[in-house]
Each structure stands twice: as C-alpha cells, then as structure tokens.
Amino acid sequence: MNVPKKMPARRWLALGVLAAAGAVATGAAAQADYPSKAVRIIAPFPAGSGPDANAREIAAELTKILGQTFYVENRPGASNIIGTEVAAKAPADGYSLYIGTTSSLSVVPHLYSKLPFNAEKDFAPVSLLGVLNTGLIATPGVEAKDARALIAALKAKPDSMAVATAGIGSYSHLSGVWFNNAAGVKTNLVPYNSSSPYTDLIAGQVQLMFDGLPAAAGNIHTGKLKLLAITGKERAPSFPDVPTFAEVGLPDYAPIAWQGVLAPAGTPKPVLEKLSAAMHKACQSPELAKKWRDYGGELRCNTPAEFTAFINADRAMWGKVIKEAKVKMD
Numbered sequence: 001m002n003v004p005k006k007m008p009a010r011r012w013l014a015l016g017v018l019a020a021a022g023a024v025a026t027g028a029a030a031q032a033d034y035p036s037k038a039v040r041i042i043a044p045f046p047a048g049s050g051p052d053a054n055a056r057e058i059a060a061e062l063t064k065i066l067g068q069t070f071y072v073e074n075r076p077g078a079s080n081i082i083g084t085e086v087a088a089k090a091p092a093d094g095y096s097l098y099i100g101t102t103s104s105l106s107v108v109p110h111l112y113s114k115l116p117f118n119a120e121k122d123f124a125p126v127s128l129l130g131v132l133n134t135g136l137i138a139t140p141g142v143e144a145k146d147a148r149a150l151i152a153a154l155k156a157k158p159d160s161m162a163v164a165t166a167g168i169g170s171y172s173h174l175s176g177v178w179f180n181n182a183a184g185v186k187t188n189l190v191p192y193n194s195s196s197p198y199t200d201l202i203a204g205q206v207q208l209m210f211d212g213l214p215a216a217a218g219n220i221h222t223g224k225l226k227l228l229a230i231t232g233k234e235r236a237p238s239f240p241d242v243p244t245f246a247e248v249g250l251p252d253y254a255p256i257a258w259q260g261v262l263a264p265a266g267t268p269k270p271v272l273e274k275l276s277a278a279m280h281k282a283c284q285s286p287e288l289a290k291k292w293r294d295y296g297g298e299l300r301c302n303t304p305a306e307f308t309a310f311i312n313a314d315r316a317m318w319g320k321v322i323k324e325a326k327v328k329m330d
Contacts, residue, residue, distance in 0.1 A: 037068060038070070044086075046074060050215035059071060072099075084119075085116040094272075098262045099260070100262045124272055127302055129301065134256065136208065159186045167192065174325070176208075177325045178321055182250050202224050232244055238294045260307055
C-alpha cells in the first residue's frame with residue numbers, strides 16, 4: 001500500500017497563494033463585467049409617490065447606459081425605516097442599490113435613538129440624483145392665492161386646515177412642523193403612512209401638503225391642485241407666477257428634498273466608480289433634466305466624496321430643525 005508523503009509546508013503555501021490570486025482575479029473579472037444581471041433599486045417609499053417617479057426615471061436611464069435592467073423595488077413604511085434597513089443589509093455586490101432621501105438619511109437618524117441601520121456607516125454614496133424645491137400645495141377649494149394670504153387665514157382660524165403628510169416624522173410632516181413654527185400658525189397634520197395622499201388632496205378631503213413636486217406638478221399645471229409658495233432663492237422657471245417663501249415673509253424656511261443613489265457599505269470601489277460614471281452620463285440627458293426643471297427642481301449628479309459631504313451637511317441642518325421643533329419618535 002502506497003502512503004502519500006507529507007506535502008512540504010512551502011508547497012502548501014504556494015498553493016494557498018495561487019488560490020488567493022485566483023479568487024482576486026475572479027473577483028476583478030466579475031467587477032469588470034458589472035453589471036451582468038438585473039439590478040434592483042430599493043425605494044423606501046410607496047409606488048406612485050413623487051420620489052418613486054424620480055427613482056423609476058433614473059432606473060430607466062441606468063438601464064440604457066449599462067445594458068442591464070435596473071428596476072425599482074418599493075419597500076415603504078415606518079418613516080422609510082423598513083426599506084432603508086432592507087438596503088443596509090443587502091449584499092454588497094452592486095446588485096442591490098438604494099434611493100436615499102432627505103427623510104431616510106438626514107431626518108430619521110435624529111428622530112430615533114435606536115435604528116436597525118446606521119445612516120453614516122451602512123451605506124456607500126454613489127451620486128446625488130437631484131434636489132427638489134419644496135412646495136406648499138393646496139386643493140383648489142382653498143381661497144388663499146398665495147402663502148401670505150394662507151398664513152393670514154390660519155392666524156384668523158387656527159387648526160382650520162388639514163395638512164397631509166407621508167407619516168409622522170417624514171419629510172413632509174417635519175416640513176409642516178417647520179412651517180407652523182416659522183409662520184406662527186396651527187394646522188392639523190394628518191399622517192398617511194404608506195399610502196399616497198394625493199387622491200384625498202385633489203378631492204379636498206385634506207387641504208394642504210408640503211412636498212417636492214414630481215407627483216403634483218401635472219395636477220398643478222392642469223388646475224386640479226395649486227401651488228401657493230416654493231422654496232429656493234429664485235422663482236422656479238416652471239412656476240414663474242408662484243412666489244418663494246422668502247417673498248411671502250419666511251426667508252428662513254428652506255427645506256429642500258433630495259434624492260441620491262447609494263449602495264450597501266463594502267460594495268467594491270470599481271463598481272461604485274462605474275455606477276458613479278453612469279449617473280454622470282444620465283445627468284447629461286436633456287429630457288431628464290427638463291423633467292426635473294418642470295418639477296421645480298434640478299437634476300444634479302456628483303462624485304461619491306461630494307455626495308458624502310452633501311449628506312453630512314444636510315443631516316446637520318435637519319438635526320438643528322428637529323431639535324428646535326422638539327420632535328422625537330421614541
């Protein structure tokens with residue numbers, strides 16, 4: 001019977017080095033071929049909402065640019081926490097991306113002492129997608145022609161109007177709290193949680209809403225809704241007759257809604273760089289840029305480092321607003 005001789009340690013070491021080199025080469029090849037299959041984009045908000053429209057637009061652009069299907073998977077609920085946790089715990093391989101927003105990454109971390117994710121450490125920013133000026137949207141039954149007249153009406157009759165929000169602690173809710181404090185008025189803030197409030201807003205069951213404009217712009221242009229004021233230093237080109245909040249006496253009221261693409265922390269750098277380059281190419285689309293202008297916003301892409309700095313600054317601003325408003329969810 002032949003008994004195999006003990007393999008020398010040096011040979012075992014050599015085989016280990018070869019195996020490691022093969023794994024690295026395989027990983028590098030996989031990254032070079034990225035994407036080789038469909039990519040899901042986790043959206044922590046409901047289908048049919050304004051952010052959902054933006055997410056689907058960029059998914060379509062990335063599909064054209066990178067040659068694989070990018071699709072949106074809606075995971076709404078719990079002030080964006082459900083979808084954000086799913087994204088934070090997704091495989092860091094580039095095939096699960098995430099649409100981050102003001103609510104999920106700038107606001108929510110200040111509202112809860114304990115979260116199932118770390119907004120700073122669990123994500124790798126890819127690129128900002130765009131910023132949206134926030135509008136004070138009203139049902140046509142509201143008599144006020146602009147925010148100045150609305151403020152006067154609310155001071156005369158406090159709590160006389162209902163403001164739809166996407167849930168307690170959401171961007172739209174806190175924008176309403178900020179408005180109430182800045183204007184010195186009282187409104188009834190109505191949470192809609194995982195359903196879109198626009199049907200009720202158009203029907204007049206609620207009277208007001210603070211939101212970015214993708215979901216409302218079409219109905220504003222057709223007269224089913226009206227816009228009483230908008231954030232920004234200047235009037236929006238697509239709504240030239242609508243005053244800014246500064247014009248109606250609220251210069252410090254400046255919530256800006258943003259969206260951007262992120263990946264789970266640990267996603268390989270070459271994949272992040274390829275996605276960032278694709279985002280920059282998508283931002284060259286005249287059609288997409290026009291859509292954002294029509295919404296009263298701006299299509300704006302940047303580098304991972306620039307996007308990281310942007311999020312940190314925005315998170316600090318909202319932390320100050322939330323502290324002053326004394327809003328806490330736990």
